[in-house]
Amino acid sequence: MKGKLADPVWALGAMSGTSLDGVDAALVLTDGVTISEFGASGYRGYSDAEQAVLRAALGKWPGDDLEDAAAVVLEAHIATLRGFDADVVGFHGQTLAHEPQGRGTHQLGDGAALAEALGRTVVWDFRSTDVELGGQGAPLAPFYHWACAKWIGADAPVAFLNLGGVGNLTWVDPASDKPDAPGALLAFDTGPANAPINDLMMERRGLAYDKGGALAAQGQVVDGALELFLEEGYFRKMPPKSLDRNDFSLMLDLVRELDDADAAATMTAMAAAAVMQGMEHCPVVPQRLLVTGGGRHNPVMMAMLGSALDCAVQPVEAVGLDGDMLEAQAFAYLAVRVMRGLPTSAPETTGVPAPVGGGRISRV
Ligand SMILES: Nc1ncnc2c1ncn2[C@@H]1O[C@H](COP(=O)(O)OP(=O)(O)OP(=O)(O)O)[C@@H](O)[C@H]1O
Ligand SMILES: CC(=O)N[C@H]1[C@@H]2OC[C@@H](O2)[C@@H](O)[C@@H]1O[C@H](C)C(=O)O
DSSP: OOSOTTSOEEEEEEEEOTTOOEEEEEEEEEOSSSEEEEEEEEEEEOOHHHHHHHHHHTTOOBTBOOHHHHHHHHHHHHHHHTTOOOSEEEEEEEEEEEETTTTEEEEEOOHHHHHHHHTSOEEEOOSHHHHHTTSOOOOOTHHHHHHHHHHTTOOSOEEEEEESSEEEEEEEOTTOSSTTSTTSEEEEEEEEOSHHHHHHHHHHHSOSSOGGGHHHHTSOOOHHHHHHHHTSGGGGSOSSOOOOTTTTTTHHHHTTTSOHHHHHHHHHHHHHHHHHHHHTTSSSOOSEEEEESGGGGOHHHHHHHHHHOSSEEEEGGGGTOOTTTHHHHHHHHHHHHHHTTOOSBOHHHHOOSSOBOOOEEEOO
């Protein structure tokens, strides 16, 4: 890497999330502690054919036949990243399976091959070490949320909520001097967010998602189904805790008898209710809940959250951040931390016994 150890460097993060929509890429100038500047970003959607290959690979583990899916992930990342200039690349890979207390966690993607193709140092396989040491391996964005809280100049506890396929929440005490300081953070996956709504839309309407919450807005929330959902043991577990995309796939059964609009409204309420349950774990009520990820574009979900919580609920754009790129930026930031030997997770974020720096480095 260029520069002295403590100099900020341009890091390029690449994230392809559980909704399998495509690859986000974003540049951040950082020393792995402080955000100095944001750079350009980009996005390349997976084609229908690529998405079908990845969907068929969900639930698979290293050693399974993954040749086609591996090629899709590698080619999509090369195409997305090759136009950028950066000192280091943080490559998340495509999560295919996540069983932290079982077989481990699996992010498909060969960082060494990507490094060779791009001619740049690539940091990858961010989650395995944490899981091997007894952590959940997720969520990992919380250390970056800490840097974001500092960047926005927060002077009171603040929470970040990612509404992706799965939801995850990070509570930050901005008075802390580093993200792995005891009490600086509390983070966990809240529950299913958009993934089950997408599955419902595909099953009932042949659509990828409920754009603008339009279908949910026409329906009524059915309380009985919502209560059954909240009886799920996950919500009683203390954090840290994490989920696989399909851990709640039985949710579709809870709305099976409902018409399309009521089913969409009820599932949207389920995603919001999971967040409300999660907020109870915050050490103190945050001043504001800053929402990132695709769910912030769903006004029905945002209104449900806003009316149920005691704090302001706003998209991260309200504080000058980019909610479409925050996770890609997170893996840029984490790549620099790995290069510098700094931890990327802590007991309060993944349940790992002590702060740990995961990630493999492939140099060119
Ligand atoms: N305009 C919109 N209206 C409603 N929902 C939307 C809108 N835009 C995006 N979404 C939802 O957000 C999802 C994508 O969110 P995002 O890109 O944050 O997920 P991801 O990064 O793949 O998931 P994860 O963070 O779980 O890995 C879409 O699949 C869709 O359900
Ligand atoms: C195993 C895995 O890939 N988990 C993702 C997923 O998507 C959201 C939630 O579940 C979160 O735990 C995580 O991603 C974000 C980027 C994280 O690690 O913070």
